[in-house]
Amino acid sequence: MKKVLGLSLALLLLAAGCSNGNASEGEDGAVKIGALHPLSGGLANEGQEMRDAIRLAVEEVNAAGGIQSLDGAKVELIEADSEGIAEKGVSETQRLDREGVAGVVGAYTSGVTLPATQEAEKARIPFVVDIASADEVTERNFKYTFRLQPSSTAMAENFLDYIDFLNSELDEPIQTIALVHEDSVFGSSIAKIIKEQAPSKNLDVTTVLPHAASAADLSSTINKLKSSKPDAIIATTYLRDGTLLTEGLKEAGVTPKALIGVANGAFSNAKFITEETDLNQYVLDVNYSINTNSDLAKAAQDAYSEKFNKNLGPNGAYSYMATKVLIDAIERAGSTDREEIRKALAETKMEEHILPQGTIEFNEKGQNVNAQAVLNQIMDGESHIVYPEEYKSADFAVPAQ
DSSP, X not given: OHHHHHHHHHHHHHHTTOOOSOOXXXXXGOEEEEEEEOOSSTTHHHHHHHHHHHHHHHHHHHHTTSBGGGTTBOEEEEEEEOTXXXXXXXXXXXXXXXXXXXXXXXXXSXXXXXXXXXXXXHXXXXXXXXXXXXXXXXXXXXXXXXXXXXXXXXXXXXXXXXXXXXXXXSSSOOOEEEEEEESSHHHHHHHXXXXXXXXXXXXXXXXXXXXXXXXXXXXXXXXXXXXXXXXXXXXXXXXXXXXXXHXXXXXXXXXXXXXXXXXXXXXXXXXXXXXXXXXXXXXXXXXXXXXXXXXXXXXXXXXXXXXXXXXXXXXXXXXXXXXXXXXXXXXXXXXXXXXXXXXXXXXXXXXXXXXXXXXXXXXXXXXXXXXXXXXXXXXXXXXXXXXSGGXXXXXXXXXXX
């Protein structure tokens, strides 16, 4: 009778998607890792760019001999599509758990990343967050969540820090700003921090204009910007609504001293940068980026371009490095035991990478302590870092009025 009950309980746990907390081997002893991103839906362009970067990272590791501490075991990538929906992100994380992945990389939006990492914490799956800015991601005392990109607070504060540089370069200083943001936790949190801290830089926030990222029309926002005439428009959007915003500003003849993104999903997006050159000349973005002065970064960009016939943008760069960080931890752990991989992630000190920062290392909350946003500017279909000086790839250009 006890055997029957034990078997029944095991079957129930399996059906519910529960695991024993351990990773399982893939084909020919491969180590399985998961990638969770919006591969379909409104954010598919961004999600597919990130997935492709992860594929490249895995391919490079396997071509170099696999995981040496595990007798050259290959890495097998298990892809998951969140569709940009929180509930789907959770169910896909559960599926990755059942697949027996050693860790997960994801998930681009904060709205998906927050519940997905919560599910991963319950299942004791190491989760390396490539992109998701909400402060809460690493403020929940989780043990298994590690974030590569800077937080909302860090990027908002980086923007305010860079105001002094911008004002030293512009003919007239920025004194009034309008905040335009998509209305999820991503855009709202950044706008809130900027509004609260703007007075410290003698900035007057004249208006705050939230919108749904799925909005088909931003004419009301454009009209309010046209009438309020701020010195600078500060925008936090995704690709689609960011493109709508720049189109609307151009059509309405709105020409502020500067159009500045903060963690903007359009202004640092490879597709927007290369394909929307009639809209984006001299647009700025305070955002995570690629250290284009790095030989490793140049090699990754060339490999990505050759393999996928498109440019490696910042989103893809962080997914690429998040994958390398996870695989490095597996290598140092010498095991597919998730707890051992978690411990190895916590001890990460990666000095060779493609990001504009110092060593990649995580604090007790799982945040990459040296992560920072840089000031990027689009010029002639290319994005360049114009500040800070140590990562600069081009001089700042004053936008035409």
